[in-house]
């Protein structure tokens with residue numbers, strides 16, 4: 001089985017591209033979704049004790065937590081120390097479940113794949129990328145997003161140029177949905193063939 005790690009800076013198109021892999025029949029797990037689920041339960045008491053007042057009825061209020069981090073970005077480190085081990089455990093369980101089920105390919109969508117040292121847990125790194133002006137336009141179009149927030153998040157991420165340089169494959173999301181879909185389909189076909197060869201050799 002080949003474990004694909006999908007990453008890219010904010011607004012580059014991870015979620016959209018991950019769903020294209022899912023549409024090709026590949027099991028997909030998203031670290032952002034795992035975080036959001038954890039905030040609905042398991043992680044809420046831990047976040048409340050580290051960032052008092054950021055949970056409501058036992059759930060993390062992401063807007064409040066985001067505002068707290070914008071005011072004091074040093075908090076990211078503490079938050080990541082709480083969240084990342086839980087995300088890693090969920091991701092590993094997902095990968096093992098599909099390995100046992102005989103999947104050829106699985107995809108983990110991790111925004112901080114490089115930054116959190118997660119590249120060692122995947123076999124291939126796929127980076128989504130586009131022109132920075134398109135990225136900025138996409139992100140600023142989101143409700144509640146400001147230029148300050150965007151800059152604060154970007155500052156915590158490895159620059160796009162470095163991500164591209166370290167990628168095994170780059171998907172250009174600046175050419176429209178159909179073009180991205182074609183790139184995904186081609187890559188999936190190649191990796192499937194490789195996974196079949198690899199499993200054959202392993203057996």
Ligand SMILES: CC(C)(COP(=O)(O)OP(=O)(O)OC[C@H]1O[C@@H](n2cnc3c(N)ncnc32)[C@H](O)[C@@H]1O)[C@@H](O)C(=O)NCCC(=O)NCCS
Nearest residue numbers: 009010031032035062065066076080083087111153156157
């Ligand atoms: C700051 C929070 C509360 C904002 O929540 P919100 O719903 O507004 O954003 P969401 O979670 O959907 O993230 C949107 C994007 O922001 C970027 N981002 C999120 N967390 C981080 C981080 N710690 N460092 C850098 N970029 C980040 C990613 O590109 C992500 O895709 C939330 O992102 C969070 O709790 N982050 C810490 C956990 C984390 O590191 N998540 C990344 C995946 S493991």
Ligand SMILES: Nc1ncnc2c1ncn2[C@@H]1O[C@H](COP(=O)(O)OP(=O)(O)OP(=O)(O)O)[C@@H](O)[C@H]1O
Nearest residue numbers: 009010011012013014015016017138173176177180
């Ligand atoms: N190939 C594409 N062609 C056109 N638009 C795209 C493409 N990929 C993504 N987009 C658009 O870009 C925006 C951001 O995409 P998406 O939410 O997938 O990014 P993301 O990397 O997951 O963002 P974040 O880091 O905030 O989680 C969305 O409005 C989406 O529709």
